[in-house]
Amino acid sequence: MKTSKKLLRCTLATIALLTLLSSPFPAGAAEQKGEGKNPVVKENGVEAKNEEWAKYYPREYATWKETSKSDNLVDMLKKKPQLPVLWAGYPFAKDYNAPRGHFYAIQDNVNTLRTGAPVSPITGPLPTACWSCKSPDVPRLTQEIGEKEFFTGKWAKYGSEVVNPIGCGDCHDSKTGELALTRDFLKRGLTASGFDVAKITKNDMRSLVCAQCHSEYYFKKTEETDAQGEKKVTMTVAFPWNNGFKGEDVEAYYDSLNFSDWTHAISKAPMLKAQHPDYELFVGGIHGRRGLACTDCHMPSKKDADGTFTDHRIASPLGNIANTCVTCHDQTEKEFKDYLAIKLQRKDELMDLAMNGLAKAHLEAGKAWEVGATAEEMKDILQDIRHGQWRWDYAIASHGSYFHNPEEVLRLLAQANDKAQQARVKLAEVLAKHGVIGYQVPDFSTKEKSQVLAGINMEKEVAEKQAFKAALLQEWNKEAVAKGRLNMESRKGMSDRTSYAK
Template sequence: MFRWFGSSFWRAMLGLAAALALLAGAPAAYAQKAKAYNAKDCYECHEAIQEFHEKSQHKSVGCDSCHSGLEAHRKAGKGRPVTNNDPASCGNCHKNQFRTMYTMNTEKAAHKEKAVAAGGALDKALAPHGFTREHNEPRSHAFALYDQLVVDRAFGGRFVNKEGRAGLTRMGGNFRIWDVLKDEFPGEPHKAFKPGTAAAANPVCMSCKTSDHILDWAYMGDPKPEAKWSRLSKVNEFVKDTNHALNCNFCHDPHSAGPRIIRDGLIQALSRPEKDTLWHKDPKGAKIEIKELGERGFTRKIATLSRYDAKLQCAQCHVEYNCNPGFDPVTGQAIGMDDQRTNHFPLKSVNDIGQHYKDLRFGDFKHAVTGATLWKGQHPDVEVFYNSVHQKQGADCATCHMPKAKDPKTGKQYTSHWQTSPRHYVKDACLGCHKSWTEKQALYSIDSLKNKWVGKMRKAEFWLTRLIDKYEAAQNMGVEPAVLAEARTKHSEAHIHWEFWSAANGGHFHNPQQFEESINKGMTISQAGIKLLDDAMAKRRAQGSASAAPAPAAAAAGPAAMVPVAAPAAK
């Protein structure tokens, strides 16, 4: 006779079965975890890795912790082990760092357009650049890769969330993008599929979001037969080989656990013979040692650091870098992704960036109305911070964005990797130095600086767009080409002193003094351009009036000509 038990009974039985299975497998699982792969077997061929690994904090971490397929690879000397770039593999040991890295800041919502705050001025200032399709403020690092695939300017509307708009409810976390995204146009080339979108993405710009491709990418993204991906790769195929946002190995060497950088454009900038970057002028900056790697027939490079220096490590992404095609402003010739200038880091201040690109002979785009050669900045946050009051006092990005925290269970100290606004940890980020302040005072100071920035930005946009409108009017009136050329030059210069601060994050706080000097300089240049065009149009109108007026009567000869003419009656 059967007796049906309640659901609580079956839940208990299932739990017991799971526990027994876990116990039965425990010895094998424990043995597998305890047995670390003998790294000395790998050192025989990978001598460069031995230098990193043998005496490092990770010396007890076996190669099989991050690589699989080692047995077959070692025996045959061929084949390719699989490398696990998932940050979760680091999170197995570095739990607090991993947890905070992918914690979401819900105050930074998705799709917050910069153009909204600018009241439409941004679209006029950047026309016809792809950023006019959608130019959002950044949100949590967990979405760095995801957001680049779904933004309207990058892939033309190709990729969408499998859950539709409901996908916006995802609260951060480390996730694989192809678990949540789908390609609505598989097999189609890279292009704009939907109205209001653009297809402006390329493999270089994706290298700021993920390092999943690092082992298949030659130095500078140069096309090499042995390298799977390059600057010239089809980006819609390239992204299918990525999954994770901002891998740990951007800043931490997996073999030595030491600080490093991997962005090749930055490494090239730091090794330029001119020694002209902001880092070169920083006597307190970390020292670097460039290492050439690559076991697959092509060169890769990384740079190890003498110590953690967040200015350099954050400069892998939070920096102005060129990652797109353009043109030579001198010849007008197009510059394609086959040219290394499409993977270039200036690492210069707002006052030097314009001349740098002139010397490089690279222009981003020509303005839709004036035809001026304009620069589209990325996010020159590190450049802004250099030479600021905080930087001169010894602070760096981590001081405010990655403060030390304590594990509530163990009491051990760790570095928070949340990397969001210091508003969320004012006590740790601000009050350690400003000891006489309260948290309320610190927040009041931050908000006041932001207010100043907002006001100045709106004023700069007024004068910049006014210059564009004046140019159009002057051109329609037939003002001399030489005057229009001079106005275009002023447009290019004024644009830099607005765009630098429009593209930067937190410029109001990172370097408020430099911001005010630069934004005021840009407004002055815009106003000078407006006056130039106003004067030229006034002259043109005067010339038109003179040519339209009836010709004066010929003067009579002889004494009669000396007879005075009565003045017209007053009206």
């Protein structure tokens, strides 16, 4: 690549920019009210309503609002019908779409069949922790009521509280305007990984604000009895980073805790679900190792008549190559697109192999139990399935990993394939021992067939969800408006897309 001169220039430009940023925000008139100091959006606590910030920072707000343009909905279960089998017994088997713009975070969380259909504030199925990465109302609440109280109870408890989508108050301090880490669980995770949080630099912050949510996590369960003698369960978001960021490091951490997210409904394997280890995989890739931050590609600088500011339309850089890749590299837009397409295709090829192998292993394990296999015979097999599926999931659950760290993704997928095949060789033996030879697994080539194998009754799930949306959800929104937490205008023009509504 003939990148060196441009890269040097770019590095210098970045350093210059960072120096500028060590004083409060540079840039346009609106940002400079009050003699170079940032305007105070809120004196105490977190301002969760993005429209309130718009009064002081119109350009950042306007570009932030453009995340609403990423509203395409991709039903991943339809695209990859192996998924319901892989996730049988876990809510993801019901409904799972590719990520959309931050503007839709609340709507997608409320709409997904995964969050179920609560009928009151104490009904489940999911814990409050499922709101953690959806809204600046979360840091607002944790400051108001404390983190422990926030993480106690069921998801429906905060239906009328967590109402504004990911925005300013997630990444900025409402009083000083500076970048801020609003989630303490990130600081705890960093500390556990050996990162000295007292030494976080400005450039670190340009990735760490994202790492608050774009990371692998699990729900850490603590049971206790309060002063009134009532039993309480806290489900706190925690990062599994004690051994490091590699797939195997995180796996070893979960194994050491004997942790599993669920027991697989077909194979009975103790499973792990990977979330979205974007940060972990990114820092090990070439751009991460060269000191780039998420912001360099997902929030480039933009110019208007008032000068330069940060483009807050966080989206795929593929739609913005001219202002991202090309500022440091000499290639053309077409070269970059072709280059990324090849990377994606390589990942897809190994990913499909792994998914097919793992889905067959689950179904063959189900058959083995059916014909009388013993727990002793199945033990190693289930461990292979757990580890194989974990490595597949860790590699691909981060949708940008095929670019952020391609070699690592392919390495993990190769491991996932190997584990799946090891399980299947052992399963052929166990099945033969119980009189089954040449077993062919049932067809899982469509979402519908695969969901039947996973034991899901979609009609019931959808009907319950629609009833929830017609009743309790309406009450939540009314209450949020009445209490001044939500401005309905902010949702204007928002389509209500799901992959299940007819």
